[in-house]
Amino acid sequence: xxxxxxxxxxxxxxxxxxxxxxxxxxxxxxxxxxxxxxxxxxxxxxxxxxxxxxxxxxxxxxxxxxxxxxxxxxxxxxxxxxxxxxxxxxxxxxxxxxxxxxxxxxxxxxxxxxxxxxxxx
Amino acid sequence: xxxxxxxxxxxxxxxxxxxxxxxxxxxxxxxxxxxxxxxxxxxxxxxxxxxxxxxxxxxxxxxxxxxxxxxxxxxxxxxxxxxxxxxxxxxxxxxxxxxxxxxxxxxxxxxxxxxxxxxxxxxxxxxxxxxxxxxxxxxxxxxxxxxxxxxxxxxxxxxxxxxxxxxxxxxxxxxxxxxxxxxxxxx
Numbered sequence: 645x646x647x648x649x650x651x652x653x654x655x656x657x658x659x660x661x662x663x664x665x666x667x668x669x670x671x672x673x674x675x676x677x678x679x680x681x682x683x684x685x686x687x688x689x690x691x692x693x694x695x696x697x698x699x700x701x702x703x704x705x706x707x708x709x710x711x712x713x714x715x716x717x718x719x720x721x722x723x724x725x726x727x728x729x730x731x732x733x734x735x736x737x738x739x740x741x742x743x744x745x746x747x748x749x750x751x752x753x754x755x756x757x758x759x760x761x762x763x764x765x
Numbered sequence: 766x767x768x769x770x771x772x773x774x775x776x777x778x779x780x781x782x783x784x785x786x787x788x789x790x791x792x793x794x795x796x797x798x799x800x801x802x803x804x805x806x807x808x809x810x811x812x813x814x815x816x817x818x819x820x821x822x823x824x825x826x827x828x829x830x831x832x833x834x835x836x837x838x839x840x841x842x843x844x845x846x847x848x849x850x851x852x853x854x855x856x857x858x859x860x861x862x863x864x865x866x867x868x869x870x871x872x873x874x875x876x877x878x879x880x881x882x883x884x885x886x887x888x889x890x891x892x893x894x895x896x897x898x899x900x901x902x903x904x905x906x907x908x909x910x911x912x913x914x915x916x917x918x919x920x921x922x923x924x925x926x927x928x929x930x931x932x933x934x935x936x937x938x939x940x941x942x943x944x945x946x947x948x949x950x951x952x
Contacts, residue, residue, distance in 0.1 A: 651874030652925075655882050659918045662886075667911040 674738040676753030679717045681710060684748045693717060693753065703747030710751055719744060719751055782826055786833035789814040793838040803909070806916040809885060809924060811838075812860070816881055816928045824865055831857045848900060852892045859891025860884045877932065881925030885917040 648656075681689040683701050691697060691712060698720070699710040706723035716734040722744045724730075729744040729751070738755025792810040801807055811834055819827035835857050839845035844853075867875075867883045893913060897903040 648878055649874050649876050651870065652876050652878040655875070655879040656918075656922060659882050659886065659914075659921070663911060663914045663918055666914050670907045670910050 674755040675715065675736060676738040676740070676755040678754040679710075679712055680752045680754055682750045682752070701749050703744070703749050705747045708744055708747050708749040710749075717751060717753060718742070719749075722749070723747055778826070781822070782829045782833070785814055785818050785826075786830045786837070789830055789834040790837045790841065793834055794841060797838075797842055803912055806912065808920045809888060812881065812884060812888070813924050813927050813931075815860075815864075816877055816884065816924070817931060819864055819868065819880070820877065820928070820932060824861075824868055827864065828861050831861055851899075852895055855895040856888040856892040859894070860887040863887030876925075877928040878922060878925030881928060882918060882921035885921030885924070886914070889913045889917045 677693050679689075679691045679693055680687060681691070681699060681701060683703055688701060689699055691699070693712065693716070694714055695712070696714060697712045699712075701708045701710060703723075707721075708719060708723070709721040711718055711720040713734075716736045718734045719729045719732070719742050722730050724744045724746040726746075729742040729749075732742040735742060735751065735753045738753055741750060741752040743750045789811040792814060796807055796810050799807070815827050815831050815834075818830050835850070835854050836845075839847075839850040839853065842849075844850045863883050863886070864880060867880050870879065893906060893910070897906055
């Protein structure tokens with residue numbers, strides 16, 4: 645009577661699993677599944693976030709290189725002087741965006757639900 | 766000549782339930798004095814009494830003690846028929862329903878900790894269900910779910926361990942139901 649039994653451990657593990665699942669579900673955020681690439685305000689490419697790919701997008705200053713890996717995407721290289729969009733690093737969550745304003749290129753992650761109706765740059 | 770006195774025969778069972786309910790009410794009051802960071806996150810100490818009653822005197826006695834605890838606790842805390850009272854009642858109801866099923870789990874493998882954790886999840890589940898239906902939009906609750914679930918798991922486990930320890934040290938009374946004697950003597 646003074647020890648935990650097999651079923652007790654099972655219940656505790658199931659309860660722990662439930663807590664973890666709830667935490668991921670409620671706090672995990674919405675992982676994006678689509679990449680939207682814009683140049684000069686127009687959508688030039690819509691790609692899945694599932695496969696690794698690279699894109700080269702032309703802008704007024706030169707070519708912006710975009711890298712997609714399963715589950716994440718980033719601006720790998722960009723001719724903009726301050727490199728702000730490159731320094732943002734990898735984007736994973738729905739609604740995240742990296743903007744290379746001087747070169748007029750943007751990278752946005754989208755999921756099932758969008759965090760915003762629209763974003764004006 | 767008719768007697769005008771209404772006689773209410775009091776059985777030993779009634780006295781026992783009253784005594785145990787008083788214990789549960791005392792714990793409820795003591796707990797209400799504890800500060801809590803999030804409303805709803807409480808140790809649920811009265812559940813220790815409910816579980817002990819369930820394991821020693823059966824589900825019907827546990828339901829009585831639980832119902833009396835909710836009612837008298839509401840009276841004494843001044844929250845009778847206020848939202849907090851209904852949340853407490855909903856939690857107790859679902860928790861008792863879960864226990865009504867969980868008590869049929871084989872005693873060899875499932876001890877008081879299992880019952881306590883299941884009851885704790887039932888308790889918070891019933892409360893959150895009522896909150897979601899009645900008080901708050903369900904979307905606002907989702908972010909709080911992990912907090913409540915963690916509290917249920919932790920406090921359920923601790924309460925279960927306390928019950929286990931108490932059952933191990935207490936000598937069984939002669940009027941205990943036979944399945945309890947089997948449960949306490951095994952393992």
